[in-house]
Amino acid sequence: MAALAGATNLLEQFTIPNQTLAAPPGALPERTVARVVADGAFPAVVGRTDSLLVIGMEGxxxxxxxxxxxxxxxxxxxxxxxxxxxxxxxxxxxPRLGQVSVAGGSIPLIGVQVDPAKIADPRCPSLFPDSIIR
Structure with missing residues (x-):
């Protein structure tokens, strides 16, 4: 339930001025966590082609x-x-920042900048658990 609330809160951030990313951040990790709404979290590889990001979801x-x-x-x-x-x-x-490769296809990637406390319940597990990529 908390994951659904967090996913909904995340989309609401697009209505707040200056929260939507116009470009990817400069520094990128090699790996991150990709969470499918109403499902699980999966490890993902982060890459860049020219000015666009490519997120490869594993699983x-x-x-x-x-x-x-x-x-x-x-x-x-x-x-x-x-x-x-x-x-x-x-x-x-x-703005489109790149794409996510998932389930044998590609989907558009957009972005938002947000304080994690605004989308997560501190009493619940993280939406993006680091343990997935370790």
Missing amino acids: TPPPTTKPGFGVLVVDPQERVIGVMVYEGDPIPGA
């Missing part, structure tokens, strides 16, 4: 899940927190 969501777009989540210090994968269409007007 496959259930066949009933139809990934539509990914959201790169960056904290106020421009550190990558993770990627949330949603069904449906991307947020209208959000």
Whole structure:
């Protein structure tokens, strides 16, 4: 339940001025966590082609899940927190930062900068657990 609330809160950040990323952050980790809404978290590889990002999600969501777009989540210090994968269409007007390779296909990647405390319940496990990429 907390993961669904966090995923919803994350999308609401796109309505707040200066939260939507116009470009990827300069420093990128080699790996991050990709969470599929209403499913699990998976390790992901982070790469760059020219000016676009490529996130390679390792693992496959259930066949009933139809990934539509990914959201790169960056904290106020421009550190990558993770990627949330949603069904449906991307947020209208959000700049495309790259793509997420998932389930044998590619989906658009957009991004948001947010204080992690605004999208997570401190009493619940992390939306993007570091243990996934260790």
